[in-house]
Amino acid sequence: MRRLFSISLMLFGIVTYAQTTVQGKVVDENNEPIPGANVVLMGKAEGTTTDFDGNFTFNTSEEPPFRLRVSSIGFSEFIANVTANNQTLSIVLGEVSTLLDEIVVSASRTPERIFESPVSVERFGLKEIKNTTAESFYGGLQNLKGVDINTNSLTFQSINTRGFATFANNRFLQLVDGMDNTAPGLNFVLGNLVGMSELDVQSVEILPGASSALYGAGAFNGILFMRSKNPFDFQGISAYAKGGVTVQDAAGSNFYKDFGIRAAHAFSDKVAVKANLSVLTGEDWHANRTIDLNNPGADRSNPAYDGLNVYGDEVSTTLNFDAAAGLPTGTVGSALISRTGYDEADLANYNAESVKADFAFHYRPFGNDLEVILNSRIGRGTTIYQGANRYAVAGFTMQQHRLEIKNDNFFLRGYIVSENSGDAYDTRFAAINVNRSWKSDTQWFTDYATAYIPTYLGGIQQGGLTPEQSSAQAHIAGRQAADQGRLIPGTPAFENAFNKVINDGDLSTGAKFVDETKFRHVNGNYNLAHLIDDWADLQIGGSFREYELNSNGTIFTDIDGPITYNEYGAYLQLQKKFMDERLKFTGSARYDKNEFFDGFLSPRISLAYTAGENRNHNFRVSVQQGFRNPTTQDLFIGLNAGRAILVGSAPANLDRDVRTFDVSQAAQDNLGMPATVEIVGRAAYENAYSTASLQAGAPEAVNTPLVQPEEITAYEAGYRAQIGKFTIDLSGYYNKYKNFLANTTTAVPFYGEAGDGGLSLLALQNGDYQVYQTYTNSDQDINSYGATVGVDTKLGNFDLGVNYTFAELDIDEGKFPDLRTNFNTPKHKVKASFGNQELFTNFGFNVNYRWSDSYFWEASFADGDIPSFTVLDAQLNYAVPSIKSIFKVGGSNILGDEYFTAVGTGNIGSIYYVSWTINP
Known part of the structure; x- marks a missing residue:
């Protein structure tokens, strides 16, 4: 012993x-x-x-x-x-004294410095929100490197990173406190129209690249990650009031106002609540471009005029005047004629509005980091959305309700997102059906021809006019006769017809959209690091989502009831440091399964090395695969957009879209065809001709494959450094796309089988066919690459930053002229900022400069060139600590040079504002 x-x-x-x-x-x-x-x-x-x-x-x-x-x-x-x-x-x-020291959580789902992030990431925090020169914090995001904002309207701005985006940017994910902010039926984010109040934003992070390995299908080309203020940490009442004017050539000067209030209180170390309300109203940017993209240089005197922001004139036909009058061929001839349209200003309400409210209850049962959160958000907005047509979105609402349990090591979150289209309507169909409400297309064109023929012959035979002069005179007479009794905007007759049309959900007679689509989502994440003695950062997580499509047949083929389907996924991530914590390895893998497609694995590997005696240089490389599932519209849309009928390619959808069409009189008389035929959506994929081949004069039958998930392999390398007073952040990427989601247009003959060499060709000759838009994948190689570099420094107390972004599409466009990628991003962009938070006591200022190269815009509404533009924003602010207030005066686009970021939208003018923020 x-x-x-x-x-x-x-x-x-x-x-x-x-x-x-x-x-x-x-x-x-x-x-x-x-x-x-x-x-x-x-x-x-x-x-x-x-x-x-x-x-x-x-x-x-x-x-x-x-x-x-x-x-x-x-x-x-x-x-x-x-x-x-x-x-x-x-x-x-x-x-934190430099940008690289700021903490982000989105890149790895765990807190880490930007300096050590395994991928590119941008952050916009409380300091940047305070100093933003834009009229809103969301608009200020466009000053970050690698970030584009396409302005659809005053209240709807769409973020784009690394290209391939329209306003319906379904390649970009926006999360608000972990909740997907995508409108379920529209399949894209409506900017901050129904998002977060500026007073409640703690930070905004943007990952400008594929992030499917952690966030699933929606994080295909980038993520915007917004976090709100916790009421335990940010208490009290704060408010802001902002007012000013918007200035635009088309709309003039109009008053603009925005106010918000936030209240938060912790009753103890266990219970806290908060509530937010913000309201914005103003005059939207008017869209009034009357150019005819199909006939450059043509004006309204052109018989086939189709103005960009003029609607109803898409309805056109070729009138054979000789056949109508029983005259020999060549006597009068024929011409393409369009109906008289209405300007957008006659059809759209430009009263922009955004109302956002939310409430949150936070409970910490043990007074420690374990927290239960019950949160409800609701937003209501009025805006203009440009998709296949221009849509007046009036009274659109979206709700989000969340229950979450979390602590420092895990979270479990369940939420529901639902939308209601309110009084939304299609301005193009509003014009078409207002026209038809007083006179049918057949009658209008008959009246036109009836007046045209004698006027033309009289001009030749009695007036001594040339054929060209007589034709011009006859077209004026034809349109005047056909438009006799036309409904004039501003009159009671027009208003009655217009209101009837925009409240009718049948697009053959009306223009209204009905959409009450929703999705339910559950996801969770657990960090096991504390269970393995912090040997490594090991995370596991997963998610489940169920969609419920409900448009009463106005958007989707859900005329017989809501359509439901689901998807799920799970992921694992390991992060560990080696070599005296200089080398950081991050490996992730995620498996996702949509009920219509095979499962997909998304891996990501990253290595980051911190060099230098002071650990002030960081080099990183990463490679990851990502994917995105076809959207609800890609799968189940069934919509007549005017120029084409859109039919989604889910197998269950092909036979749900059934439509009746009139057969030409010639086919009835000469071929014995019935007066009407019924066409099923499946024919667009299995019994159709390529519209491109029709335009080339050599009809070619096509069989369009059903849509599959799109895939990406993304390679990235980067370097970050703090060298004296200079912060450097640069990165380059190369993206390879497979099964690129694309649309094609096909022509379905009303009789015969495409490719039969006989009856179907007669259908084409007789005009007995319908154009459809299909949803499929391109088998072509599509790649893109680019780079960003940003340098920030301090000159005394002055902050100076400059960044440059390069983006390029890598595709043989000459070899694949029919492929529409919607790359829609400038090759070169330069941005700069200059400011001082404390120029003298309590006084600061900031200036932002942006230059964008010209680029080509490609979207379903219209294609065209976007000229280069330069924008200058500025603000002055003065703090009054005794009343916990900051006063600001500023303006966006103060140079007054109007510009646009997409073909068809209103020009972006200037906004001048003053604001008062209390207890910021």
């Missing part, structure tokens, strides 16, 4: 001798304690955290000397040298 006791004492002495104890306190620059700061032994998975008073005690078997890394979110990290046992450290952490 004495021997055993002696051995125990000896072992105890060895253990006691081998143990090193370090004590200390961590405070900020104001000598306030920092609780929860991480104290980690560099090179090993050992560490501790500070208590509520900022104190810590760290025990290790490591013998001095060694180093401890001390860090906390929102502060610069500190390296402490331990040289002796029982050493006491006093550590002061400075607040």
Whole structure:
């Protein structure tokens, strides 16, 4: 026993001798304690955290000397040298002083400095929100490098990163406190129309690249990640009031106002609540371009005129005047004639509005990090949306309701997103059906021909006019006769007809859209690091989503009831540091399954190395695969858009779209065809001709494959550095796309089989066919590449930043002229900022400059060139601490040079504003 006791004492002495104890306190620059700061032994998975008073005690078997890394979110990290046992450290952490020190969570689903992020990431925090020169924080995002904002209207801005986007950007994911902000039926984000109040935004992060490995199908080309303020941490009442004018040549000067209020209170360390309300109203940008893209240089005197922002004139036909009058061929001739249209200003309400409200209840049952959140958001907006047509979105609402349980290591979240289209309607169909409500197309064209023929012959025979002069005179007479009794905007007759049309959901007679689509989503994430002694950061997670399409047959083929389908996914990520924590490995993999398609695996691997004696250089490389599922519209749309009928290619959808068409009189008389035929959507894929071949005069039958998920392989390399006062961040990428989601247009003959060489060709000759838009994949190689570089520095107290973005589409356009990629991004962009938060006491300013190269815009509404443009925004701000207020005066596009970012939208003018923010 004495021997055993002696051995125990000896072992105890060895253990006691081998143990090193370090004590200390961590405070900020104001000598306030920092609780929860991480104290980690560099090179090993050992560490501790500070208590509520900022104190810590760290025990290790490591013998001095060694180093401890001390860090906390929102502060610069500190390296402490331990040289002796029982050493006491006093550590002061400075607040984040450079962009690269800021903390982001989106890149790896765990807090990390931008400097060490495995992929490109941009951050817009409280400082940037305060100093933004734009009229809203959301508009200020366009000053970040690699980020485009396409302005659809005053209240609807669409973010685009790395190209391939229209306003319906279904390649980009926006998360608000982890909830997908996509409108379920529209399949894209309506900017911040129904998003977050500026007062409640804690930070915004943007990942400008594929992120499917962690976020699934929606994160195909980028993510915007918005986090709101927690009521435990941000309490009190805050408010802002903003007013000013919008200035545009087409609309003149109009008053613009925006106000919001936030209230948050923690009743104890267990219960806290918050509520937000914001309201914005103004005059939208008017769209009044009357050019005819099909006939450059033509004006309204052209018989076939089809103006860009003039609707109803899409209805046209070729009138054979000789056949109508029983005259020999060539006597009068024939011409393409379009009905008289209405300007968009006669059809759209330009009263832009955005109303957002939310409420959140936060409960911490044990007064620690475990938190239960019940959150409801509702937004209501009025805007103009440009898709296949221009849509007046009036009273659109979207709701989100969330229940979440989380702590520092996990979250489990369930939420529902639902939309209601309100009084939304299609302006093109409004014009078409207002015209038809007073006179049918057949009667209108008959009246035109009836007046044209005698006027033409009279001009030749009696007036001594040339055929060209007589034709011009006859076209004027024909249109005047056909338009006799036409409904004039502003009259009671027009208003009555217009209101009837926009409240009719049948597009053969009306223009209204009905959409009450929703989706339910559950996802969760668990970080196992604390269970494996912080050997590595190991995360697992998964999600499930169910869609419920409900448009009463006005958008989808759900005339017989809602359509439901689901998808699910699961992922795993391992992150670990090696080589004295200089080398960081991140590996992720995710499996997703949609009920219509085979499962897909999305892996991501990244290596990042921190170099330099001061650890101020970081190099990274990554490769990842991603995918995106076809949208609800790609699968189940059944919509007559005027120029074509859109039919989704889900197998269950092909036979749901059934339509009746009139057969020409010639086919009835000469071929014995019935007066009407019934065409099923399946024919667009299996019994059709390529419209491109028809235009080329050589009809070619096509069989269009059903749509499959689109895939991407993304390669990226980057470098970040802090060199003296200069912060450098540059990256380059190369994306390879497979099964690129694309649309084709086909022509379905009303009789015969496409390719039969006989009856179907007669159908084409007789005009007995219907154009359809199909949803499929391109088998062509489509690649894109680009780069960004940003440099930020301080000149005294002045902040200066410059960044440049390059983007290029890599495709043989001459070989594949019919492929529409919708790349829609300039090759070159330059942005710069200059400001000072404290030019003198309580006074600051900021200026933002943006230059965009010209580019080609391609979308279903219209294609065309976007001229290059230069924009200058500026703001001055003055703080009054005694009343906890900041006053700001500013303007966007203060140079007044109007520009546009898409063909068909209104020109973007200037906005001048003043604001007062209380308790920011």
